Amino acid sequence: MKKKIAIIGSGIAGLTLANLIKKNSDYEFMLYEKEESLSLDEGFGIQLSTNSIKILNIIGFNKIDKSKIFHPIGVDFYNIQNKKICELDLTQFNTEEKKYTTLKRSTLIEFLKDDVYTQHLRFGKKIKEVSELKGKVFIKFDDNTNDLVDLVIGADGIFSNTRSFFEKKKNEPKFKKAIAVRKILKTKSELKIDEQKISLMMGKNCHIVIYPLNQNKELNLVCIIRDKKYNPDNIKQLVNKVVAQNSDLDKAFEGDLKSWPLYFTPQILPSTNSKVFYIGDAFNGFLPTLAQGAGQSIESAYELFNLIKEDKKDIQNVYYQERLKRAKIVRRRSNINFFAFHFSSTIMQVIRNFFMKFLIKRKSFIGSYLGTVYKR
Numbered sequence: 001m002k003k004k005i006a007i008i009g010s011g012i013a014g015l016t017l018a019n020l021i022k023k024n025s026d027y028e029f030m031l032y033e034k035e036e037s038l039s040l041d042e043g044f045g046i047q048l049s050t051n052s053i054k055i056l057n058i059i060g061f062n063k064i065d066k067s068k069i070f071h072p073i074g075v076d077f078y079n080i081q082n083k084k085i086c087e088l089d090l091t092q093f094n095t096e097e098k099k100y101t102t103l104k105r106s107t108l109i110e111f112l113k114d115d116v117y118t119q120h121l122r123f124g125k126k127i128k129e130v131s132e133l134k135g136k137v138f139i140k141f142d143d144n145t146n147d148l149v150d151l152v153i154g155a156d157g158i159f160s161n162t163r164s165f166f167e168k169k170k171n172e173p174k175f176k177k178a179i180a181v182r183k184i185l186k187t188k189s190e191l192k193i194d195e196q197k198i199s200l201m202m203g204k205n206c207h208i209v210i211y212p213l214n215q216n217k218e219l220n221l222v223c224i225i226r227d228k229k230y231n232p233d234n235i236k237q238l239v240n241k242v243v244a245q246n247s248d249l250d251k252a253f254e255g256d257l258k259s260w261p262l263y264f265t266p267q268i269l270p271s272t273n274s275k276v277f278y279i280g281d282a283f284n285g286f287l288p289t290l291a292q293g294a295g296q297s298i299e300s301a302y303e304l305f306n307l308i309k310e311d312k313k314d315i316q317n318v319y320y321q322e323r324l325k326r327a328k329i330v331r332r333r334s335n336i337n338f339f340a341f342h343f344s345s346t347i348m349q350v351i352r353n354f355f356m357k358f359l360i361k362r363k364s365f366i367g368s369y370l371g372t373v374y375k376r
């Protein structure tokens with residue numbers, strides 16, 4: 001009998017898994033999304049390192065319209081006064097088939113939705129009740145529809161509702177006391193940056209990342225600012241703390257800004273039900289300081305897909321152990337970056353810059369710090 005799979009949530013993780021199933025197996029599956037449509041919000045960029053591009057290529061990403069993506073050749077690190085500290089060559093991780101890529105999130109979602117939109121995606125679906133029935137999982141939705149499936153995949157983001165139905169132990173995401181502010185820039189305005197690269201500016205309690213999104217020279221700006229409380233009505237004042245450190249940034253922050261609070265998952269916990277799995281942010285929510293959230297969503301979908309396809313024994317345990325190992329590597333590096341990017345003391349900034357200049361030239365260090373994540 002063909003296995004039947006319900007994927008809850010149609011973000012990057014859920015859609016990647018759906019594509020893998022559709023293109024490489026004959027399982028029956030359905031994506032259940034609580035919203036009434038896919039979020040194709042324009043103002044949001046994504047960086048994808050080679051580990052995720054390799055997987056996306058299996059489902060045809062290498063055929064995407066090249067004008068809609070960009071391959072930055074490196075990362076330039078600056079202090080907040082726009083003075084260059086050092087640079088990282090990103091091409092060292094690239095091959096002809098898989099290159100470090102930046103793009104709009106909407107471009108990625110458009111690509112992922114194409115093959116599953118009409119037949120395999122149902123909107124306005126939120127789980128109301130779950131129960132075990134004849135060795136399967138019976139799911140009832142808010143709108144009184146239901147489904148009887150062999151496997152449930154929770155891909156519903158960091159505040160996973162699926163987890164709250166299946167897990168007794170709570171693992172509530174925690175506010176990192178930091179806020180992300182985003183904007184798309186049409187030009188680099190007053191900034192002295194190389195538009196072919198990712199620019200990372202580190203200031204007091206804040207850092208800014210700017211990168212090209214496509215061949216139209218649009219740039220994604222994201223600024224992470226440490227602050228104890230999130231008040232969406234107070235974003236301009238929050239941003240003023242950054243602009244006060246360099247008035248040339250004023251123009252870059254002009255106009256409409258999008259913002260949201262940063263959350264992380266305190267513990268990485270397994271699923272307690274052999275028929276229920278978590279992928280993407282529902283498995284673990286990372287800080288954005290290694291730009292691996294989407295990449296890990298794609299990786300987790302791929303790992304799980306392979307285990308299901310091969311019909312391995314003890315899938316639950318194998319999946320959790322593998323994912324845990326990988327998530328710990330990424331989490332440690334994201335946390336170190338978060339710590340190092342935001343020093344408020346000038347002495348600490350000088351020491352950090354010295355070590356960065358030293359370490360970035362060491363092939364063995366870069367190989368272990370980034371290569372471990374990017375080359376998979």
Ligand SMILES: Cc1cc2nc3c(=O)[nH]c(=O)nc-3n(C[C@H](O)[C@H](O)[C@H](O)COP(=O)(O)OP(=O)(O)OC[C@H]3O[C@@H](n4cnc5c(N)ncnc54)[C@H](O)[C@@H]3O)c2cc1C
Nearest residue numbers: 009011012013034047156157161180280281292293294295
């Ligand atoms: C500031 C910032 C910058 C980032 N930059 C990068 C970057 O450069 N590179 C990178 O790799 N990652 C980045 N990320 C992280 C990345 O965006 C996320 O990790 C990734 O999108 C997670 O994908 P997901 O599919 O697991 O979850 P989500 O994208 O959250 O998708 C979950 C889906 O489930 C749906 N859903 C929720 N609840 C239910 C329910 N009860 N029933 C049904 N459906 C439900 C939601 O509507 C949504 O469609 C960044 C994150 C932040 C905050």
